[in-house]
Amino acid sequence: MRHARLFLTFTLFTAAAFSQAAARPSAKLTAEQRTAKYFDSIKNDPVRLRMFLQAMPKGGDLHNHITGAVYAESYIQWAVESDLCVDLKDKAIDDCKPGPDGAANPEQRPARAAYTDPSLYRELIDVMSMRNHAITFPHKPGHDHFFDTFLKFNRLVNERRGESLAELSRRAAAQNILYLELTSTWDLGVPLSVAEKVEKERAARRYIREPDLDLEDLRQQLLDAGLGAASKSAFLDHAEARKKEILKCGTPGADPGCNVVVRYEAEALRAFTPVQVFSMLVWAFEQNNADPRFVAINMVQPEDWYVPVHDYDLHMKMIDFLHKKYPKVNITLHAGELTLGLVPPEVLGTHVAKAIDQGHARRIGHGTDILYDPKARERMRAMAQKGIAVEISLSSSEGILGITGARHPLRQYLNAGVPVIICTDDEGVSRSDLTNEYLKAVLDQGLSYADLKRSSRNGVDFSFLAADDKQKVKTRLEQALREFESAY
Ligand SMILES: [Zn+2]
16 A cells, blocks of 8 residues: 555656656747747648648738739639630630621630530630640640740730739638739730830831830830820729629628738730830839839740840830839849740840849849859849849749759758748649648748748738838738747
8 A cells, every 4th residue: 555655656756757847848949939840740741731831821922913823713704704705726715706607606615615514624724724734735845835824814814803803812811811912914905005106106207126215205205195194093993893892891791802911013014016015114113103002013924035035135224214213113023034945045144133233123033043143142142132032933933944843043042041932923824822832842942930931021021012001911910920820
């Protein structure tokens, strides 16, 4: 009996001592450290990692093209609702055109056929995205297929802008993303029709091409021809009103997507004539100048095609000129979305430097060819010093350029101290979302919890939100991070 009591006392004592010893180190850990510890225990498990990252508050997605972010299923639905057709040759959504003698057009099918014909439905999704790319299109490079998808749904992008905003906001809220900086052209018909008018006038006056472009004169001509008078906000007003209607914002049944803060970048397309590109740029700067919902300008389209390569310096000169006219307008530029083999080596490693030095870019989109810059190390160090961030989209770089794993310069950017923001680029085309981009950053690039948390914060810190709005989103993000980490 006595022995038994002694034994019991001993076991209770040792159990307590052991549990205290076990508790002591973890009791000292902060919530952040405990979260990082849990993260380290699941970082090779894609299933638990996805659940963790989906719940993790993600400050902002700063590189997100509205039209490429919408999923193909939505485009098909809108084509059906609008009674549009599918061109059978290239599977593009188009207006229905009558066949010979008013009979059915043998070159088209009504889009609604996709709802009764599963093979048409799946073909449309594959052609409008990277889904099954190498299987469905084994002989088409990812680069070509990726960029060709935009031609398939282009018919719908303007008239469904409000629906697109609703889809992206809803998806962001479901992943605990607080802020979206969405990029697109806005009312593209305005700068293109003005450019057409001006090109005719200038052709008549026999000067249209570089180096004859007098940007001062050309800007005035474009403003006078319609850019000055056109409404800078009407298109966005309409889209935002429709978004709020769909999400029931401001009502008791409001979708959580209503709480996602959204701002916009105005794009100019690179693969056009100099007058057209300049018209789109002036329009983008004018929109920023007129409406605070626009927070930056951007330039887009494949950097490897003839015109974007040939006119790159001219485009930077245009931006430099407009930067002096509109010094408060923020600039982010796709630059260096290139790799060896896609262009001659002489083109590689030049665009990022020019975008920063001549284009006044405060953020760089992709920057995957930085390693070919003879001064790559100094360039990255300078970016870190100046606080010029890089927007990294891993699925996009894989799909378009075939760059994966250690071949991506993400680790070098991090090592150099360049602020990195993990972004989606075109989540609909890539069949991804921001959570999946974070997941890839862990599984394929070995990013730590601290790296991801920094990227999440960078998504607000390096956004182009106005100072007071930025502070509000920062406060919300810190609160959300505290709540998230307190669960571990
Ligand atoms: Zn992009």
